[in-house]
Amino acid sequence: MKVAIVGAGVAGAYLSGLLAEKGCSNLLFDYLAPYEKPCGGGIASKTIREFPFLDSQEIAKREVHSVEFVSPRGRAYTFSLPSPFYVFSRKELSRFLIDRAMRLGASFIPEKVVRVERRKRGWEVISDHGSYSADLLVGADGVKSIVRRQLWRNFDPRDLSLTVVSYIKGDFEGRVKVCFLSGVEGYIWWFPRPGNASVGIGSPLGQIESHQLETLLRKFTSEYYPSRGKRGVSFKWALVPSLRAEELSRQRFSGERWALVGDAAGLVDPLTREGIYYALKSAQLLAEAILKGELGEYDRMLEEEFLGELRKAARLRRRFYSPWFLEMGLRLAAASGSFREIAFQLLLEKPAYTRLKKRLLWKGVPGAAQFIWYYSTRPLRRKSSLQ
Numbered sequence: 001m002k003v004a005i006v007g008a009g010v011a012g013a014y015l016s017g018l019l020a021e022k023g024c025s026n027l028l029f030d031y032l033a034p035y036e037k038p039c040g041g042g043i044a045s046k047t048i049r050e051f052p053f054l055d056s057q058e059i060a061k062r063e064v065h066s067v068e069f070v071s072p073r074g075r076a077y078t079f080s081l082p083s084p085f086y087v088f089s090r091k092e093l094s095r096f097l098i099d100r101a102m103r104l105g106a107s108f109i110p111e112k113v114v115r116v117e118r119r120k121r122g123w124e125v126i127s128d129h130g131s132y133s134a135d136l137l138v139g140a141d142g143v144k145s146i147v148r149r150q151l152w153r154n155f156d157p158r159d160l161s162l163t164v165v166s167y168i169k170g171d172f173e174g175r176v177k178v179c180f181l182s183g184v185e186g187y188i189w190w191f192p193r194p195g196n197a198s199v200g201i202g203s204p205l206g207q208i209e210s211h212q213l214e215t216l217l218r219k220f221t222s223e224y225y226p227s228r229g230k231r232g233v234s235f236k237w238a239l240v241p242s243l244r245a246e247e248l249s250r251q252r253f254s255g256e257r258w259a260l261v262g263d264a265a266g267l268v269d270p271l272t273r274e275g276i277y278y279a280l281k282s283a284q285l286l287a288e289a290i291l292k293g294e295l296g297e298y299d300r301m302l303e304e305e306f307l308g309e310l311r312k313a314a315r316l317r318r319r320f321y322s323p324w325f326l327e328m329g330l331r332l333a334a335a336s337g338s339f340r341e342i343a344f345q346l347l348l349e350k351p352a353y354t355r356l357k358k359r360l361l362w363k364g365v366p367g368a369a370q371f372i373w374y375y376s377t378r379p380l381r382r383k384s385s386l387q
């Protein structure tokens, strides 16, 4: 069987290697990769434990042991991380995965796929340079996926977040900074990487004007890193899927001889917008289903593995980013060791959201559980300091 994989980001290139390793012939298309995809590049230890190849010395990364959170009211809290957080260069990671796939026998085709056509027993993949046949088609072509558009449907704007990102040259202290703001269902991040730092902000598409996001990011860089701010910072814009809970239930991830992985499938945590873990995990599950000859099992495997978790995150998002919740949460984390432990599990471990209430009760923080229960039953009031 021959598989055509459109897109050689983390999901596509990892899938290609997994299939090639088991002798499954595949064509891996990408017209840009390896490149520095706009991304924070942040990966928690849990992801490295589950995908140990990420620990390879061949991929440059920065190991971080502490985090500074800034609350919507501007209060700063610094915490030591219970396990390291890693920041990767996306170009390095992509190069590593593509080289690995090619070494294992995959064919990398540096072309842009412009169209796919269904044939009697498979697919014709048409690129800007040629035409290729395959039995099975995988869309790993990110948030603007043409495979998704042709075989399922485009993302609804309500299922997307807009991000603004920049890379600032220099060797910065090894601390991650996360800054929450009133009226933004997202955060500003500052992730130090080898030779530079990635700084960015994300918010649901349409919630805040794009120029306002850029202004907030400029303000952040000139306030916290004045010397960098003055030199002028150039920004890149990018979309990231962040599906509503009901869309995650409606969505199909595979069909007759096709499947979607990673961003093309919308598999990103809608609360934190972490997607690298889900790109790798969906690729791993799809490889398993293809190699067993049970493509139809892929949707069920995703459901069992993490779709419930993503739906919880989607439902929690608005409440999580309310200034009141964040002020209280950070205060509790600073005051209570067991609450802090749970908060870091929420951000760094998987599953994070589905066992949250249970963990709060078990850890003997009934006050915090009560606080969450009380808050989750209160009616919501929308308030923005940016309006």
Ligand SMILES: Cc1cc2nc3c(=O)[nH]c(=O)nc-3n(C[C@H](O)[C@H](O)[C@H](O)COP(=O)(O)OP(=O)(O)OC[C@H]3O[C@@H](n4cnc5c(N)ncnc54)[C@H](O)[C@@H]3O)c2cc1C
Residues within 6 Å of the ligand: 006, 007, 008, 009, 010, 011, 012, 029, 030, 031, 032, 033, 037, 038, 039, 040, 041, 042, 043, 111, 112, 113, 114, 140, 141, 142, 143, 144, 145, 146, 163, 164, 165, 200, 238, 239, 240, 261, 262, 263, 264, 268, 273, 274, 275, 276, 277, 279
């Ligand atoms: C600003 C920003 C910050 C983020 N920060 C983090 C973070 O810190 N941690 C985290 O876990 N996640 C983060 N994410 C999410 C993460 O970047 C994505 O979830 C992840 O990259 C998804 O991987 P993927 O392989 O599915 O898609 P992508 O990495 O987008 O790869 C898709 C590939 O498909 C190729 N392609 C597209 N169309 C075609 C075509 N027609 N023909 C051929 N090739 C094509 C592209 O060139 C690209 O290489 C962030 C996202 C953004 C936008």
